[in-house]
Amino acid sequence: MKLKLYILLISILFVGFSCGDDGADDVIEVPEADRTEQQVIDNDSLVGYLQTHYVNESILINNPSILFNDIEINELPEDGDLPDPDQNTLLIDLVETFTTTYFDVEYEYYVLKVNQGGSDNSPNFSDKVRVSYEGTLMDNTVFDSSISPVDFDLTATIAGWGRVLPEFNNAEDFIINSDGTVTYNNPGIGIMFLPSGLGYYSAAAGSVPVYSNLIFKFKIYQSEVNDHDFDNVPSHLEDLDGDYDLTDDNSDDDSFADFVDSDDDNDGTLTIDEDLEPDTDLTVDRDGDGDPTNDIGDGDPTNDDTDGDGIPNYLDPDDTASRDD
Numbered sequence: 001m002k003l004k005l006y007i008l009l010i011s012i013l014f015v016g017f018s019c020g021d022d023g024a025d026d027v028i029e030v031p032e033a034d035r036t037e038q039q040v041i042d043n044d045s046l047v048g049y050l051q052t053h054y055v056n057e058s059i060l061i062n063n064p065s066i067l068f069n070d071i072e073i074n075e076l077p078e079d080g081d082l083p084d085p086d087q088n089t090l091l092i093d094l095v096e097t098f099t100t101t102y103f104d105v106e107y108e109y110y111v112l113k114v115n116q117g118g119s120d121n122s123p124n125f126s127d128k129v130r131v132s133y134e135g136t137l138m139d140n141t142v143f144d145s146s147i148s149p150v151d152f153d154l155t156a157t158i159a160g161w162g163r164v165l166p167e168f169n170n171a172e173d174f175i176i177n178s179d180g181t182v183t184y185n186n187p188g189i190g191i192m193f194l195p196s197g198l199g200y201y202s203a204a205a206g207s208v209p210v211y212s213n214l215i216f217k218f219k220i221y222q223s224e225v226n227d228h229d230f231d232n233v234p235s236h237l238e239d240l241d242g243d244y245d246l247t248d249d250n251s252d253d254d255s256f257a258d259f260v261d262s263d264d265d266n267d268g269t270l271t272i273d274e275d276l277e278p279d280t281d282l283t284v285d286r287d288g289d290g291d292p293t294n295d296i297g298d299g300d301p302t303n304d305d306t307d308g309d310g311i312p313n314y315l316d317p318d319d320t321a322s323r324d325d
């Protein structure tokens with residue numbers, strides 16, 4: 001429980017105030033509203049916003065180098081007529097609707113895909129990502145932004161990011177310019193519209209009030225698979241119940257969730273050593289005996305099941321064999 005609360009606190013602070021010192025020391029906790037009731041309120045507000053705001057869609061089409069300032073979201077005039085329909089489109093007609101369960105509440109959130117991204121790879125919900133972004137409130141207040149690429153561990157961001165970013169692909173490639181800067185080609189680009197329950201919820205910090213719905217424009221350039229405990233089991237595979245929460249998966253019921261537990265089944269054999277398949281990398285001499293061809297372990301503990309019971313060795317206390325035996 002302590003670990004889960006720690007991760008949640010990091011999530012509250014990490015994304016919205018990553019680029020400045022203001023805000024991080026001003027977190028105000030208030031008594032929490034019922035999440036189910038608040039989600040109804042938040043979703044009504046989001047849908048109302050999407051129905052009454054439009055974006056300059058024409059500039060979004062086939063434009064993987066678009067700047068955040070080029071994406072203009074405006075409110076309909078008082079007469080309710082959409083200005084210049086050939087250039088503009090209501091947000092409600094462009095976004096995709098997604099659902100997820102978080103803290104036992106079903107949330108709806110909305111994503112506008114500007115550009116899918118040219119890479120074959122997408123981040124997992126627990127990966128490290130390189131992004132640029134701009135966060136705003138529904139009244140257009142910008143509460144945080146980073147135009148230059150920055151790196152985040154998605155496990156230390158608000159819940160919405162770990163659900164939205166995997167829907168996009170990384171940039172196709174990049175070039176290093178003569179001045180040392182990097183240009184990314186064909187990145188994933190989008191806008192996410194999040195209810196407060198997938199954001200900061202009852203925590204107010206800086207210019208973000210409690211129970212604020214959040215809007216993020218973002219570009220995703222690169223991602224890297226995280227293995228937080230260095231056991232050769234990627235962290236996203238340690239989410240055994242598939243709920244995007246790494247802190248509630250604890251196979252041996254000890255003090256450490258699986259994603260930060262070096263011995264997931266507490267059988268005395270480290271998870272990384274319960275990798276018994278023949279080594280597929282014949283160029284690395286892991287055991288230092290001068291012969292890289294006789295090493296044990298293919299780098300993947302998840303495909304070893306000695307007793308054939310359907311439970312991989314690293315999660316099965318009945319299987320204690322080590323590649324070092």
